[in-house]
Amino acid sequence: METGEQLRAARAALKMDQSELAELSGVSVDTIKRLERMEGILQAQMATTKALRDVLTAEGVVFTPENGVAAGVALRKDPPPNIRARKARGGLNG
Numbered sequence: 001m002e003t004g005e006q007l008r009a010a011r012a013a014l015k016m017d018q019s020e021l022a023e024l025s026g027v028s029v030d031t032i033k034r035l036e037r038m039e040g041i042l043q044a045q046m047a048t049t050k051a052l053r054d055v056l057t058a059e060g061v062v063f064t065p066e067n068g069v070a071a072g073v074a075l076r077k078d079p080p081p082n083i084r085a086r087k088a089r090g091g092l093n094g
Contacts, residue, residue: 002063002071004038007052010061010073011036025051 011021018036022029027048035042035052042049053063060076 002042003040004036004042006063006071006073007032007042007056008036010056010063013061013073013075014056014059016059021052021055025055027051 011018018029018032021027022032031044031048032052035044035048057063062074062076064072064074
């Protein structure tokens, strides 16, 4: 994850709210809100971005590099067990 746009997109793809991401990553909700408002490259401590990336990738997000247009995100075709558990709890639709 390199950009605020990717952070927002990854969380949205998982249908995860900011408070859940904060709880799972140990990063405060205020920090997540600040980072998601950023345009372009995230300005944060490496430990903060690593914690967020680790949670999001464990949940099934794949961060795609810049391809001449923009960096992005995708969901794994075969999601890991924890994303299936969130789906069963109603955290994800369909």
